[in-house]
Amino acid sequence: MNGAKIRQHIAFSVLGLLTLGIVVPILLVIIYIVVNGAGAITWEFLTAAPREGMRAGGIFPAIVGTILLVVGTMLFALPLGVLSAVYLVEYAHDNLFTRMIKLSVVNLSGIPSIVYGLFGFTMFVMLLHFGTSILAGSLTLGIMSLPVIITASKEALESVPNTYREISLSLGATRWQTVRYCVLPYAIPGILTGTVLSLSRAAGETAPILFTVAAFYLPRLPRGAFDQVMALPYHLYVISTQVPNIPLELSFATALTLVGLVFLMNLVSIFLRAHYRKKRLW
Amino acid sequence: MPRRISEPIIEWCIKLSGFAVVIFVFLIFLFLLRDSLSLFREYPIRDVLLGREWLPISEPPKFGVLPLLVGSVLVTFWAIVICVPLGVGAAMFIAEVAPKPLKHVLKSLIEILASIPSVVLGFLGIIWLGPFLRNTFGLSTGMTGLTGSLLLAFMALPTIISISEDALAGVPKAYREAAFGLGATRWQTLWRVILPSASSGIVAAIMLGIGRVVGETMVVLMVTGNAPVMPKSILQPLRTLTATIAGEMGETVGGSEHYFALFAVGLVLFAITFTINLIADVFLRRARK
Numbered sequence: 001m002n003g004a005k006i007r008q009h010i011a012f013s014v015l016g017l018l019t020l021g022i023v024v025p026i027l028l029v030i031i032y033i034v035v036n037g038a039g040a041i042t043w044e045f046l047t048a049a050p051r052e053g054m055r056a057g058g059i060f061p062a063i064v065g066t067i068l069l070v071v072g073t074m075l076f077a078l079p080l081g082v083l084s085a086v087y088l089v090e091y092a093h094d095n096l097f098t099r100m101i102k103l104s105v106v107n108l109s110g111i112p113s114i115v116y117g118l119f120g121f122t123m124f125v126m127l128l129h130f131g132t133s134i135l136a137g138s139l140t141l142g143i144m145s146l147p148v149i150i151t152a153s154k155e156a157l158e159s160v161p162n163t164y165r166e167i168s169l170s171l172g173a174t175r176w177q178t179v180r181y182c183v184l185p186y187a188i189p190g191i192l193t194g195t196v197l198s199l200s201r202a203a204g205e206t207a208p209i210l211f212t213v214a215a216f217y218l219p220r221l222p223r224g225a226f227d228q229v230m231a232l233p234y235h236l237y238v239i240s241t242q243v244p245n246i247p248l249e250l251s252f253a254t255a256l257t258l259v260g261l262v263f264l265m266n267l268v269s270i271f272l273r274a275h276y277r278k279k280r281l282w
Numbered sequence: 283m284p285r286r287i288s289e290p291i292i293e294w295c296i297k298l299s300g301f302a303v304v305i306f307v308f309l310i311f312l313f314l315l316r317d318s319l320s321l322f323r324e325y326p327i328r329d330v331l332l333g334r335e336w337l338p339i340s341e342p343p344k345f346g347v348l349p350l351l352v353g354s355v356l357v358t359f360w361a362i363v364i365c366v367p368l369g370v371g372a373a374m375f376i377a378e379v380a381p382k383p384l385k386h387v388l389k390s391l392i393e394i395l396a397s398i399p400s401v402v403l404g405f406l407g408i409i410w411l412g413p414f415l416r417n418t419f420g421l422s423t424g425m426t427g428l429t430g431s432l433l434l435a436f437m438a439l440p441t442i443i444s445i446s447e448d449a450l451a452g453v454p455k456a457y458r459e460a461a462f463g464l465g466a467t468r469w470q471t472l473w474r475v476i477l478p479s480a481s482s483g484i485v486a487a488i489m490l491g492i493g494r495v496v497g498e499t500m501v502v503l504m505v506t507g508n509a510p511v512m513p514k515s516i517l518q519p520l521r522t523l524t525a526t527i528a529g530e531m532g533e534t535v536g537g538s539e540h541y542f543a544l545f546a547v548g549l550v551l552f553a554i555t556f557t558i559n560l561i562a563d564v565f566l567r568r569a570r571k
Binding site for chain 2: 007016027088097115118123175200211236251258263266
C-alpha cells in the first residue's frame, strides 16, 4: 500500500468512527426509553385518567389532547399550506411579491417555537379572545407547521411534468381546472408525506402550547374547541420537572407513548412515500 | 355555481393563501415589537440590551437581557463545536464512503433522531445525562450549560447531516471523474475537490443548525439549571433567552413590565434567528448554483 492509500484508509476510518459516535447515542436513547417505559405501559395506563395528582392512573386525556391538537393543526394548516404552494408553483410570476412570500416561508421555518408560543398567546388567546383553548393551540401549531407543508407541497407540485399542464390547457381547460384535475391529484401523495411529517413534529412540540392550550392537570376530556386539554409533551414536562415524587416508570411510559406516537406518524409518512414512488407515472 | 363566478373566487383564495405567510411573519414581528416598545418606554432599550442583571421580580425590577444572551451564546457555541465535526464527518461518510444498504440504515436512524421530541431528550437529560456529568466532572450539580450543549448538539445533528449530505451529493459527477482521472484517491477527491465545492451548502447547514440550537426551548429549560446570572463557565447553571420566556411567562401578569420584558426577549430572539436564516438562505442559494 502506498502513502495515499494508507491516508485514505485512516481518513475513512475516522469518518466511520464519527458516524458511530452518532449512531451509538441514538440507539442508546431509544433502547433506554423502550426498556424503562415498556413495563409500565398497560391498558389502564393508556385508557385511564391520571389520579392522585398524576402520581397514579393513566394518561388518556393527554393522548386525546395531543390527537385533537394534531387534527386541529391539520384542518388549519393543510388547506392553507397547499393553496399557498399552488399559488407559488402554478400562479406566481417571478416578482417582488413572490420573492417576499418565499423569504417569509424561509423565515417562518426559522422562528423559535417559543416565539410562536408568545405570538399565539397575544394573537389568539388575548386579542381574539379564544382563551387557552384547543382552537388557539391548533392555530399556533398550524402556523408553525406551514413552512414544512408549503415546502413539501411545492416540491410535489413541481415534480408533476409540465406536459400534463400543457395538454390540459391546450384542450381548453382553465388554469384552475388544470390545477384541480391534472396537477393536484398527482401531487397529493407527496403533499401528504410532508404533511404527516410536519404533524408528527407538531405532536411533539411543547413550547408553542405552553401558554395557548396546555392544561397542567385536567383529568377529563374536553367538551369543545374552546376547552383546555392536557397534551403528551407538556404532561411529560410537568411530571418530570414540576411535580415531586412521580414514579419514574410513569415518566418513562409517558415518554415512550409520545415517542411511539410520533414514530407511528413517521412510519405513515414513509409508507406514503414508498407507495407514491411505486405508483409514479413518470 | 357557474364557472365565471366560482373560478375567480377560488383563484382569489389561492392568492390570499399565498400571501398568508407574509402576513404571519409580519404579525409575529409586529406583536413582539408592540409589547417590547411598551417596555422600552419605561426602561431605555440600551439598558435592556446591555444590562447585566435580570431581576424581574425584585424592587425595583431589572431587565438586563445580557446574562440570558450570553447564556444562549455560550450554550450554542459549545453545541456547535461538538456537533459540526460529528455532523459533517457523518455526512461525508454517508455521502461518499458508506455502501448503499448502510447508507439507507444510517439515513433512517438520522430521521428517527430528528423525530424525537425535545421534551423527551430534556427528560433524559434530567434523569440520565445530568447525573452522569455531575459524577464524571465532580460538579455540584448536573444541571449546567454543558448538559444543555450536549443535548442540543445531538438535536442539531439531523439538520446539519441532511443538508451537508445534500450538498456533497449535489457536487457534479464531472468533478469526481476529473479528479479520479488525474489519479487521485477517493479520499483525496473527497477532501480536496468535493468538500470545497460543497462548502456553501455545508456553511448553510451549520447556520441552520445554529438557528435550531438558539431557538430550542424545552431542553434548555429542563436541563441548564435555570440560573439567570452572567455565566462564567459552561460548567455552571445558566439560563438562555428561550428558557426565560418559557419559564417566566406563566408567572407574569398580563400588561405588567415583566410581561413586556419577556416580549423584548422574544424580539431579541426573533432578530437573531431572522439574521441567521437570511445568511443560511444566501449560502443555500449559492450552493444551488
